[in-house]
Amino acid sequence: MESLGGVGMSIALASVASVNHNAPSLKGQVERILDDATADGSGESHGLQSGNALARQAFLERQPNALEEAHQVLRRLYDLQLAPVHAPEAEHQYNTQLMAVRVELERAWIQSELASVSPQSIVPGEAASAIRSAWKAHPSFDHPIFDFMEFGASREQIALYFICDYALNMRFYDLIALACLGVDEEARCEVAANLWDEVGRGERSRTHVTLYRNVLDQIGSSGDREDYLAMLGWEGLAGYNLLMHLALARRQHFRYIGALAITELSDPNQYAKLLRGCTRAGIGMDAPGVLDYYQEHVTVDALHGEGWIEHVIEPAIRDHPTHSSEIMEGAILRMNSTLRYWDWLLNKMKSITS
Ligand SMILES: [Fe+2]
Numbered sequence: 001m002e003s004l005g006g007v008g009m010s011i012a013l014a015s016v017a018s019v020n021h022n023a024p025s026l027k028g029q030v031e032r033i034l035d036d037a038t039a040d041g042s043g044e045s046h047g048l049q050s051g052n053a054l055a056r057q058a059f060l061e062r063q064p065n066a067l068e069e070a071h072q073v074l075r076r077l078y079d080l081q082l083a084p085v086h087a088p089e090a091e092h093q094y095n096t097q098l099m100a101v102r103v104e105l106e107r108a109w110i111q112s113e114l115a116s117v118s119p120q121s122i123v124p125g126e127a128a129s130a131i132r133s134a135w136k137a138h139p140s141f142d143h144p145i146f147d148f149m150e151f152g153a154s155r156e157q158i159a160l161y162f163i164c165d166y167a168l169n170m171r172f173y174d175l176i177a178l179a180c181l182g183v184d185e186e187a188r189c190e191v192a193a194n195l196w197d198e199v200g201r202g203e204r205s206r207t208h209v210t211l212y213r214n215v216l217d218q219i220g221s222s223g224d225r226e227d228y229l230a231m232l233g234w235e236g237l238a239g240y241n242l243l244m245h246l247a248l249a250r251r252q253h254f255r256y257i258g259a260l261a262i263t264e265l266s267d268p269n270q271y272a273k274l275l276r277g278c279t280r281a282g283i284g285m286d287a288p289g290v291l292d293y294y295q296e297h298v299t300v301d302a303l304h305g306e307g308w309i310e311h312v313i314e315p316a317i318r319d320h321p322t323h324s325s326e327i328m329e330g331a332i333l334r335m336n337s338t339l340r341y342w343d344w345l346l347n348k349m350k351s352i353t354s
Pocket of ligand 1: 172198208
């Protein structure tokens with residue numbers, strides 16, 4: 001177990017993770033396969049149980065333990081698709097039983113997410129206004145977590161926000177790289193510009209992963225990837241899984257570009273509030289540039305938000321009009337997931353007493 005300590009804080013990394021002691025066994029079975037470095041990857045001999053029972057408990061009955069387990073399993077299976085090349089689990093990338101479980105879980109999950117989303121197509125030339133209107137009308141817009149960080153949160157509470165954002169922030173390069181694959185030619189420059197920013201426009205010390213590690217160093221947080229992921233309840237894992245699912249599934253391309261539009265639009269204002277909160281709480285005052293991860297997303301994402309709509313979304317609506325409602329669905333799925341995540345995280349932050 002790792003802990004925070006750099007600004008006089010002490011948050012046990014596992015202290016806010018909910019532990020499910022009565023978990024059904026599917027997660028354990030999946031992990032046993034992934035840990036089996038001697039298997040040939042075919043998966044035929046593992047006798048893995050179906051994911052349908054867990055999918056029903058999680059996404060129809062909304063049982064919290066099942067939601068947690070289902071999203072933990074999905075997270076492992078999505079990460080498997082981007083496993084480090086030296087990792088033994090890469091052998092299992094196309095394990096047919098693991099693929100079947102993933103499809104069973106994600107089919108039920110995405111169906112349940114879409115059940116509350118009304119179809120809404122976008123007229124060419126009106127993507128900016130349509131997406132901005134949907135964004136501003138959604139309860140995730142101007143979420144109180146950012147006002148809390150600007151005006152009231154302690155250094156320890158803001159540090160918890162940094163820690164819980166690890167999963168997506170450290171994966172964003174891959175997520176943008178996946179958006180590059182098979183995208184229409186007209187959108188390629190804009191997507192590639194995002195990727196170029198992720199790698200610091202060629203400057204190693206300015207890659208977004210490096211800048212984010214600087215933030216974690218500043219708050220004295222260390223740990224491996226699994227430590228950080230263990231901090232997240234299902235709400236956080238679901239946000240991560242949503243982008244991973246949309247990025248990895250070809251059929252979800254239009255929903256994916258809609259979901260990314262929301263990320264680009266919402267970052268600048270929220271991160272500006274976060275930075276003012278850091279100034280108020282005295283985080284990073286003695287280390288110039290240490291919060292550049294967030295500073296950069298305030299300035300750069302403001303440009304990317306407009307560029308994404310003009311050069312990625314608008315051409316997609318023009319060239320694939322029958323898919324325009326999927327773009328809006330992706331935007332709404334992303335907003336719904338961030339709302340649950342921020343509600344969960346704000347609660348966790350407020351539960352910290354110094
Ligand atoms: Fe980034």
